[in-house]
Amino acid sequence: MSSTLVEHEAAAKAPRPVTTGTPSPRRSRRLSWGRITPYLLILPAIVFELLVHVVPMVVGVWMSFIQLTQFYITNWLSAPFVGFGNFQIALDFQNPLGAQLARSFGVTLAFTILTVGSSWLFGMAASIVLQRSFRGRGFLRTLFLIPYAIPAYAGIITWKFIFQRDTGLLNELLVDNLHLTDTAPFWLIGDNAFWSLVIVSVWQQWPFAFLMTMAGMQGIPEELYEAAAIDGASVWQQMRHITLGLMRPINSVLLLLLFLWTFREFNTPFVLFGARPADSANLLVVNIYQSSFIQWNFGLGAAMSVLLMLFLILVAALWAVWNRKVRRDA
């Protein structure tokens, strides 16, 4: 998967036919049909991509340059062009909206790093201890994958119930069973909301990390471990040198995917807290949702979305550069 990604990056820079080591079916080149075939094959995909990704994105970017407020929403074309005005508001950190966006960016970054880090760590750890067969391994593997399969809404609403102040499991456990605090803390408002968000997201995300790392580890030939064991390497050394080493490509893809997905997370805060989460849990996409659908300032919302997209593209580009360097060094 990762090699494909790198290959695509390279191909994007050099539009000429790529000549890789593998032979391509040259036979078809001679026939005009053969030349058209690949385009016919990707045509349906292109049509749908255009309809739902490319065209809306172009419209969305255009929206970010106009003053699309309640006064103009029924007649888009009459909305005044404001150039970078919306971007100025979004990036003016003296202004409350800009300040809120900056804070929201910080919250989102912290949330993403914690969620992705924990999810990866949990996934790796579980994959490693479940790599060798023992009684109950199949059951545990199944159990760990369940949260990934449960529809987002059902999982999040269950957590919302757990986090209820007066009727939730968590406070019953902390206050009445373990007597850790006297007054029941809030989990859905105030600063704790951030931790609730992280917990729920990790619960949902880590099974995917587990699935990916488990898949990766299954691909490592058993002989490598056997050979290492004959050479006298301990289980820990095998883990460090063979498992972690060979898992590097899959880990780098996994971390990128988790980062991109988590940074855009909308479902969890929206279901947990509603349209107005605590400042501590005000993720970027929710912030954009507020600007657009609650404040009815779609131009500003679009400008924020464009900024978010630029940031994610930057992250992916940095990742691609880093990934290529790692591969060259390897």
Next chain:
Amino acid sequence: MKIRILTAGAAVLALTVGLAGCAQSGESPAPTDASKPYAGTTIKYWATNQGPSLDADVEILQPELDKFEEQTGITVDLEVIPWSDMTNNTLAAAVSGQGPDVVNIGNTNATTLNTTGAFLPFEGEDLDAVGGKDKFLESAWQTTGPEGVAPTSLPLYSQVYGLFYNKALFEAKNLEAPTTWEELVDAAKAITDPATDTWGIVAPAGTVNVAMHIQYIFTAQAGGSPFDKAGEPDFVTDENIAGVRQYLDLMSEAKVMNPSNAQFTDGTQATSEFAAGKAGMYMAQTGNVAALQANGMDPSQYGVVPVPAPAGGDEVGSFIAGTNISVFKNTKHKEAALEFVKFMTSPEVSETLNKAYGTLPPLKDVPASAYEDFPELMDMWSLILADHAIPMSQVPTVSAYQANVGGGVVALFAEAATGATPTDADIEAMLNEAQQKMATS
């Protein structure tokens, strides 16, 4: 081979469903009948969630819609939308130009929605077609927008805020219904007993629109308004700070409100807590009578008085709330839609529906039959509407005011609930921030 069959099957399935989707929207041909000029037309109506549940709304509305069909031959395709989705759906319809023909709106948004230009102005013959301005009560008419601008919505159900109090809890402590804010706080303190989870007052403190409503009322009690004479936002005033303070203090200063209320993001939970006898008082709108009943609380178990003002303050207990009805400008069935609005605002239908919802008919000479068995409640709601209610500011930025100030109040409640004691400076900072956000919307 198997996969080929599978994929082929799936492709056929996809196509079939696609076609089935198309087929749904076909329109039936119209039979002609001179007395029913629009017979055969189908109009789409989005109703707001007025009753205890969406299903209850359908049960209440459908018989009336059937009557309408019988009279006019016009079919009404009803959809009841929860309040939480209403603004979004209306907005989507406004943006896309495609939506229902007739829609209910919360009247605080009347002016905001008017400025979108998505709705049909009721003026000239269109206003005549629905029965004219004169059938509406003056107080209700004020909710349709600023003077001199053709309204794009007409009053359907009127409501005001009142202070509900639990008679049993009050009698147990030998308390009288409060007439000033100070008495309210004292009574609340007498009732509050965290050990038995009984509280003086309950409020949906995590609910943005209610926070805005209450802030508006309390600011008016202090003699101020969130908007200046020109209709511009003017949040950073002593009166506005006092308005926030008075509401917030119930939790942070007097501690007569369960901090858990800060998690109530809609009115449902507050209503059920009050019905369960967990709180002595509840500031809520007229229509809550029906929801309380659904939760097992009979009108004989509670009393209602105007929301009291601090001693010496203006005796404002409510703004004139309620639900209005609008027609989308680009409806293809304007005449049928106007016919339907006329029907919905006719005396008989108004009486029936307002009775079912426990709300007040906005029409002259139409009795509020919901309270025929409880005359003292009837008198009280009439009194509040006549003497204690002011109109909501009719400015286009009311929705933004609701989002920014209402949202800010909710955030302060969250702080109060989690242990902080918000100061006047905190409130001022919140209002200041809200004010600055208004400048960009």
Next chain:
Amino acid sequence: MHEPRSFKIFRWVVLVPLVLFTAVPLYVMMSSSLKPLGDVQGPWEWWPSEFTIQPFIDIWSTVPLAHYFWNSLVVSVCATAASVIIAIFASYAISRYRFRGRGAFSGVVLSTQMFPGILFLLPLFIIFVNIDRALGFQLFYQTQAGLIVTYLTFTLPFSIWMLASYMDGIPRDLDEAARVDGTTAMGALFRVVLPSARPGIIAVAVYSFMTAWGEILFASQMTNNETRTLSIGLQAYSTEVNVYWNQVMAASLVVSVPIVVGFLILQRYLVAGLTAGAVK
């Protein structure tokens, strides 16, 4: 194989917290769904005061759950079927052909992973509505077809990516040989590549189905009473007279069970699909 004691301890240290973390919410969901309403309105009880299946009966009448279930099923199945078919062709082209624009296409497919969905929401509205207007009937706006198309393009990029990687892992000699024998490109795809790519295809289908089944943002804005899907329909329980947590949990369970069972049956394919794509 020899396992040192330290590894066994490490295994316990890892597994016990993870099992608790994973299982507690599942337990909450299951036990609460069997409680009477009174149990879920007071402080949390670890064990129901009495077992009742009433919540499972009530959920169908409180909210038209069966209708939403059907909607979700139609939308998810169609989006999955279409996604798989289109992805098969597109990834075959990417995997087996070197053509002008291949890089650009792959780039676009990948970059969609960086687009915030919310940026599309409103423009997509406008586009759907205008298509409908041009056609003269409601094809996309607030219809199942509209939702299917929307989900299709969420799932398509990842599907193409995953399947193309999977096909890269299938030796070219196989289809080359078939081509030399005179089989057409389509013939090679259907007779040679597809049978070998079955795990990858199932993996793509599982992923697509789950994405469509659980999506919230677009479903909340692009459906109406008729076309509402489960994830949005579930929210209706909290707009009722009371917050029926036992019913909410029962409904969540009912919504989750089919997809969890399906996923667990097919997950080995997902693992295989991911492995082939990622490690080579």
